[in-house]
């Protein structure tokens with residue numbers, strides 16, 4: 067961690083001080099007892115095992131073997147050829163991995179094509195909110211999830227956040243696309259590749275001295291519990307904000323949007339017995355798994371700074387400067403998480419956004435006429451559009467591939 071980040075951390079409202087000096091584990095283990103019943107899941111039943119102790123056994127073993135026998139470059143060469151949902155898997159993949167991926171790419175029997183189409187249309191109509199919340203909001207939330215921030219920081223992509231953001235946006239873009247689950251869409255491809263990447267991280271990260279020092283006793287990263295936490299930082303957080311912003315979401319759209327993310331969770335390797343069946347079940351699980359683990363970490367603060375710096379860089383010289391970027395990020399995640407992420411307070415822009423954003427939403431929803439929208443709102447609207455453009459175009463020309471190392475120390 068460089069000197070700048072250290073200084074920045076010192077000024078992060080002293081919050082980190084509460085958890086000890088730099089580099090010491092924050093309460094990454096601060097999770098509540100697992101009491102969520104599998105009857106609330108898409109499977110409707112299950113063993114009720116604590117997902118903290120469940121990973122992704124089969125693919126973890128396969129990918130570990132690929133790494134250990136030095137096959138990563140060869141596998142990556144094949145993975146980049148696989149780009150569409152309906153495309154046969156590349157013939158050059160090792161047989162065992164190919165056979166596994168053939169099974170992993172199948173939609174679950176409970177997937178409902180009609181709902182997936184409704185969700186795609188909803189994504190198109192509501193793209194501005196959904197992309198903003200999933201892309202920027204979800205990103206800022208994830209840096210306040212200690213285990214995620216630390217895994218990302220100490221893994222290969224942590225050293226090249228430009229590339230990491232680009233690759234991550236590929237999945238977000240695929241999910242939000244009108245073709246998402248159609249034959250020419252990409253969600254199945256990106257989700258299965260991500261499942262493989264997570265398996266690689268489970269094999270590699272335990273060898274990272276940096277990660278092992280801050281893992282809070284966790285010996286293998288990205289458990290099913292961790293996957294659920296991050297999953298909630300996407301659809302559940304997003305739906306919560308849409309409700310708060312009073313964006314009208316018809317029940318059929320809400321159900322379809324949940325379904326889209328249920329199917330995506332399945333493809334990412336989350337077991338059906340943990341995937342919430344309804345929004346009520348999702349909200350209950352969110353309260354149990356996500357809320358209690360949010361906390362500041364030095365790694366999260368540094369990653370947030372890099373992410374926001376990238377946004378500001380991309381959106382200038384169009385005229386959007388870092389204070390507006392900061393203020394919008396603070397608005398999306400709220401003061402508590404923003405302080406934990408070390409996002410500086412920007413009183414002028416924060417006040418402007420708090421006043422203008424609800425008016426913009428109401429105007430877009432045809433609830434108020436144009437004269438009631440303050441002129442400054444259009445600067446904010448333009449910033450939002452630029453963020454989204456940044457997020458959606460970031461992944462062009464890149465591809466999700468297996469890492470073969472951790473972050474070089």
Ligand code: HEM
Pocket residue numbers: 213214215217218221222223224229230231233234235237260263264267287288292293294296297334466467469
């Ligand atoms: C990689 C999405 C959960 C840590 C990725 C990638 C995507 C993604 C799209 C590929 C991009 C890349 O290779 O850089 C998701 C989604 C999740 C989830 C949608 C949950 C629903 C998690 C969790 C952790 C995690 C819980 C850690 C606690 C990582 C790391 C990498 C990665 C460390 C790649 C590392 C590298 O750069 O080498 N994830 N992720 N992810 N994910 Fe996740």
